[in-house]
Amino acid sequence: MQLTRKGFLGLATSALAAAAVRPALAATPKATDKVMPARRTLIRGADIITMDRTLGEIAAGDVLIDKGRIAAVGKGLRADDAELVDGRGMILMPGMIDGHRHMWEGMDNGVIAKISRSIGNYNEYKLRTMVCYRPEDAWLAQYASAIQAIDSGVTSVIDYCHIFHTAELAEQGARGLIESGIAGTFCYQVSHSPTYTAGDTVRMADANAMRNAPADDIHWRTVEQLRARVFTGTDGLIRFGLCLSPGMNGRPMKDLAAEFAKVRSYRPHIVAQHHHRAKAVLAPDLFNQFEQLGPAGLLGPDYHVTHGNGMTDAELAMCRDTGTMICSTTMGEHSYPYPSVHGRAREMGVAVGIGVDGALAFTHDYFQHVRGAFYNLFRTDEGKAIxxxxxxxxxxxxxxxxxxxxxxxxxxTGTISVGKRADLLLLKTDRINFPIVGPLADRVANYANQPDIDTVWIAGVVRKRGGAMVGVDMRALKARINEASTRINREGATITFL
Ligand SMILES: [Zn+2]
Structure with missing residues (x-):
C-alpha cells in the first residue's frame, strides 16, 4: 500500500494518530509486491487501441512511458534504459473513466443487489448506515472501493461522496481515495446533518428532512477543512470537487443561485448534481426542471449532471453550449421512467460519459457497463437508430x-496520445472465448471482462500486474471490509424509524 507522504505531513494531527486510522492491510508485502514510483517503461509489440483520432488502432505497436506520461507511440521504438514490458498478443488501451460512482458504497457491495430476493430500500439503508461510520471506516470504504475500481480497469473516477456528514469523516474519505492511487475528483456533497445515532428512534420524515436540508455552516466548515488540509494544491491525481445539496426540487431559484455561487467560491474542479426529469415545471421561481438552470446562468464547464434522463433537445443544447457535462449510469438508468440520454447527447456534441453509480448494487466489472451503454440505446426508436x-x-x-x-x-487522459498521462490497460487475449478476429475495439467492447486485465498503469505507476493488484493484500482487505460493513449495518439496524 502506498503511503502518500505529502498527505501524511499535511495532517494537523500527529502521524501516529493518522497511522492508527489506516488499517494494516499489507504489513509485510513481498519486495516485488511494492508499489514502485513511475518508471521509464517501454511496452512493446502490443495491439493498441489508441482512441486518438489521428492514430487509430496500431497492430504490434510500442508505447514509451516517461515521467508518468506517454512519451512516444509507434512501431520499433527503442529506449535502452527503460523497463521492457512484452505486450505481444495483448491489447493495450486507455484506462477507463467512470463519471459517477458513490465510492463509499463499494465496502457494502451486495448489501442491496439489483437481482435479489431481498431488495432493500436504498434510502433507508443510507439513513441507517451513514450515522454509524467511524473515520477509519470512511478511509477504508473509499480506499477499498477505489482498489475495486482500479482492479476492473477504471483509472479515473468522479466520486459523488454523499454520506460523510462530519469534517473528520469527509477528510478520511478523501484520504482513502487519494491513497489508493486512482485519479479523478472527490466531490464532497454539502448535505446531511443527522442528529440521531445508533439505538435512537426517529421519525422517517425527520430523517429525510435532515438528509435533504440545504447546506449549512457545518458543511462549509468541512469544505474549508478539506481545502486547507487535503486539497491544498492542484498537482494531485485526485482533484477537489463539490456536490450541491440534494433537495433542489421546489427550492426558490434565488436560494439555489446563492448555493451555486457559494459552492463555486471554493473553486471546485467539478460541481456535481443528480438530475431527473420532473413531470412539470412548478412555478418559474421554484426549481424543479433542468431547463431552468440555463436561463439562470448556472450552467458552465464545471457543472456535471448525473442521469439527466429524458432531457429535451433544448436542454442537451444548453449543456453543449455551456460545456456542462453529463454522466449516464447506463445499467441503473433502466429503473427510471425516462430513457438514458447518452446516445442522443453524444450525437449532439455534449460531453457525456457513463458510470457505475451505486457501487453496492452493480457489478464492478466495468466492461459490463460499456455493453450496458450500447444495449440501453434500444429503449427508444431514436436510440435504436443510433x-x-x-x-x-x-x-x-x-x-x-x-x-x-x-x-x-x-x-x-482518455486516449493513448503523446503528452497524455500514462493511464493504460494491458489486456490478455488468451482466454478461449476472447475473439481472435475483428477490429480491436469491437473485440474489447463486446467480449472483454475484468479477469482479462493483466496490467493497469495510472500516471505511469503500475497498480496491477500479472492480473493481481500491486501492494494490496486482497484477502486482508476483504476481511477488513467485511468486518467494518457487518458492524456498520448491525449498528444501523438498531435505529427505529417511525
Ligand atoms: Zn448517484
Missing part, C-alpha cells in the same frame, strides 16, 4: 476519449 451505426469504438468512447471530456480531463 445503435445501428455503432462500432466497438463508439461504445468505448464513453469510457475513454469522450469519457475524459465528460469529467473535465480532456487534455489529460
Amino acid at each position: 445503435a445501428a451505426r455503432y462500432q466497438g469504438e463508439d461504445a468505448l468512447d464513453f469510457v475513454t476519449r469522450l469519457g475524459a471530456r465528460a469529467i473535465r480531463e480532456e487534455g489529460v
Whole structure:
C-alpha cells in the first residue's frame, strides 16, 4: 500500500494518530509486491487501441512511458534504459473513466443487489448506515472501493461522496481515495446533518428532512477543512470537487443561485448534481426542471449532471453550449421512467460519459457497463437508430476519449496520445472465448471482462500486474471490509424509524 507522504505531513494531527486510522492491510508485502514510483517503461509489440483520432488502432505497436506520461507511440521504438514490458498478443488501451460512482458504497457491495430476493430500500439503508461510520471506516470504504475500481480497469473516477456528514469523516474519505492511487475528483456533497445515532428512534420524515436540508455552516466548515488540509494544491491525481445539496426540487431559484455561487467560491474542479426529469415545471421561481438552470446562468464547464434522463433537445443544447457535462449510469438508468440520454447527447456534441453509480448494487466489472451503454440505446426508436451505426469504438468512447471530456480531463487522459498521462490497460487475449478476429475495439467492447486485465498503469505507476493488484493484500482487505460493513449495518439496524 502506498503511503502518500505529502498527505501524511499535511495532517494537523500527529502521524501516529493518522497511522492508527489506516488499517494494516499489507504489513509485510513481498519486495516485488511494492508499489514502485513511475518508471521509464517501454511496452512493446502490443495491439493498441489508441482512441486518438489521428492514430487509430496500431497492430504490434510500442508505447514509451516517461515521467508518468506517454512519451512516444509507434512501431520499433527503442529506449535502452527503460523497463521492457512484452505486450505481444495483448491489447493495450486507455484506462477507463467512470463519471459517477458513490465510492463509499463499494465496502457494502451486495448489501442491496439489483437481482435479489431481498431488495432493500436504498434510502433507508443510507439513513441507517451513514450515522454509524467511524473515520477509519470512511478511509477504508473509499480506499477499498477505489482498489475495486482500479482492479476492473477504471483509472479515473468522479466520486459523488454523499454520506460523510462530519469534517473528520469527509477528510478520511478523501484520504482513502487519494491513497489508493486512482485519479479523478472527490466531490464532497454539502448535505446531511443527522442528529440521531445508533439505538435512537426517529421519525422517517425527520430523517429525510435532515438528509435533504440545504447546506449549512457545518458543511462549509468541512469544505474549508478539506481545502486547507487535503486539497491544498492542484498537482494531485485526485482533484477537489463539490456536490450541491440534494433537495433542489421546489427550492426558490434565488436560494439555489446563492448555493451555486457559494459552492463555486471554493473553486471546485467539478460541481456535481443528480438530475431527473420532473413531470412539470412548478412555478418559474421554484426549481424543479433542468431547463431552468440555463436561463439562470448556472450552467458552465464545471457543472456535471448525473442521469439527466429524458432531457429535451433544448436542454442537451444548453449543456453543449455551456460545456456542462453529463454522466449516464447506463445499467441503473433502466429503473427510471425516462430513457438514458447518452446516445442522443453524444450525437449532439455534449460531453457525456457513463458510470457505475451505486457501487453496492452493480457489478464492478466495468466492461459490463460499456455493453450496458450500447444495449440501453434500444429503449427508444431514436436510440435504436443510433445503435445501428455503432462500432466497438463508439461504445468505448464513453469510457475513454469522450469519457475524459465528460469529467473535465480532456487534455489529460482518455486516449493513448503523446503528452497524455500514462493511464493504460494491458489486456490478455488468451482466454478461449476472447475473439481472435475483428477490429480491436469491437473485440474489447463486446467480449472483454475484468479477469482479462493483466496490467493497469495510472500516471505511469503500475497498480496491477500479472492480473493481481500491486501492494494490496486482497484477502486482508476483504476481511477488513467485511468486518467494518457487518458492524456498520448491525449498528444501523438498531435505529427505529417511525
Ligand atoms: Zn448517484
